[in-house]
Amino acid sequence: MKYISFAASLVLLIALQIGLNSCNPSPSSTTLPGSWDKLGDCQADPRSGAVGFIINGICYMGTGFNYELAGQTGTPGRLKDFWKYDPTSDTWTRVADFAGSARSGAVAFALNGKGYVGSGTDDGLNPLSDFWEFDPTVGTKGKWRQIADLGYSAAAGDTNVIKRYGAIAFTVKNRSFVGGGHYISDLKDLWEYDQVNNEWKPAPSIGGSKRQNGFVFVINDIAYVGGGTDNGAYAKDFYKFDVSLLNPDGTGAAWTALNGLTGKDINGNAIAQPRPRELTTTFSIGKYGYVTCGSAGSVVSDTWQYDPSLDSWLQYFSFANNTPVTGAARSSAIGFSVGDFGYLVAGGAGNTKYDDCWKFNPIGIEPDNK
Numbered sequence: 394m395k396y397i398s399f400a401a402s403l404v405l406l407i408a409l410q411i412g413l414n415s416c417n418p419s420p421s422s423t424t425l426p427g428s429w430d431k432l433g434d435c436q437a438d439p440r441s442g443a444v445g446f447i448i449n450g451i452c453y454m455g456t457g458f459n460y461e462l463a464g465q466t467g468t469p470g471r472l473k474d475f476w477k478y479d480p481t482s483d484t485w486t487r488v489a490d491f492a493g494s495a496r497s498g499a500v501a502f503a504l505n506g507k508g509y510v511g512s513g514t515d516d517g518l519n520p521l522s523d524f525w526e527f528d529p530t531v532g533t534k535g536k537w538r539q540i541a542d543l544g545y546s547a548a549a550g551d552t553n554v555i556k557r558y559g560a561i562a563f564t565v566k567n568r569s570f571v572g573g574g575h576y577i578s579d580l581k582d583l584w585e586y587d588q589v590n591n592e593w594k595p596a597p598s599i600g601g602s603k604r605q606n607g608f609v610f611v612i613n614d615i616a617y618v619g620g621g622t623d624n625g626a627y628a629k630d631f632y633k634f635d636v637s638l639l640n641p642d643g644t645g646a647a648w649t650a651l652n653g654l655t656g657k658d659i660n661g662n663a664i665a666q667p668r669p670r671e672l673t674t675t676f677s678i679g680k681y682g683y684v685t686c687g688s689a690g691s692v693v694s695d696t697w698q699y700d701p702s703l704d705s706w707l708q709y710f711s712f713a714n715n716t717p718v719t720g721a722a723r724s725s726a727i728g729f730s731v732g733d734f735g736y737l738v739a740g741g742a743g744n745t746k747y748d749d750c751w752k753f754n755p756i757g758i759e760p761d762n763k
Contacts, residue, residue, distance in 0.1 A: 429754075431718040431720070437485070439739065442725050451529075452477065456491055459471075474487065478736075489534040493537075495515065506529075523539065525539055557575060559607075561618060563634075565614045565636045566637070569586045571584050572596070580603060580604075582599070584596060600634070610682035616633065620671055632650055633649050652705075666706045667706060668689040669689065671724070672688050679733070680702070681755070683755070684699070688724040695708065696711050724740060725741055
């Protein structure tokens, strides 16, 4: 594993999710369930604030920030290289560089076999609204093309575009949404991308708080949104988004409040939950969602499983306790899942950036490192 120093930057984690069924073990001792295995390091430069999406079981990852490059004369610190990761062979291959400006704090999602990346900040810390589509089937490295800027809606007679960084993005039932983040102030608006007509349609605003650097995971076509900050304070509320409750015109009560990350149940009794945090890594496996790492005043490494049937959390083993290889607490890492396993790549902590890659097994037993 290699690492480098970096200066503070605006970063975002997009969480990307694909999962199949898995078991939910119950700890029978003080040992927490689950296990992490150290995989081969990513071939790309260490970075945080990158984005990623999944197409046909392959993870595509790129952009982000690398402070060492920013210190080199004439070299920007934000990145535009893109890579694909095959979890079956644990191999990384470089694909076509991102065609937009280099950036960090962007968002990404996949829809109908194509990947989409947009928003974020450039090297001048300017918020961005442009969006780009990646087609992995063109040539050997894929191809990028620019699409409508976020917020462009010709059908509504609205040609305004909305710059931002630190947003969230997700796809449910073959429909993709982007919202929240920060531009001048924190935001909670939500937009759906119309792939056929290449435009963005307004959707019901994100439930609860305004949310910068929040987290999202998808379980059975329901999106679960929480975390982040609202005007500098950690957001504790937690919501689910059911796209089936949307009306044809995009209106409808699709957001439902769940038990927030307050450390208490609805009766005020103390319960086990993750601390409120931002820049969190997420993925989903089967009928459960998982959060790990992030910033909760300082970087953390704890891992938690969310059970939507109970609206409750269960703590899992942290890779920071792994043997014989220990993982470092961090924020702004990429998370994704393929089959019965979750994955975590890159991220940063203080003046350190990472390029390591980890595999999470929810039914594993530690020590299980290979």
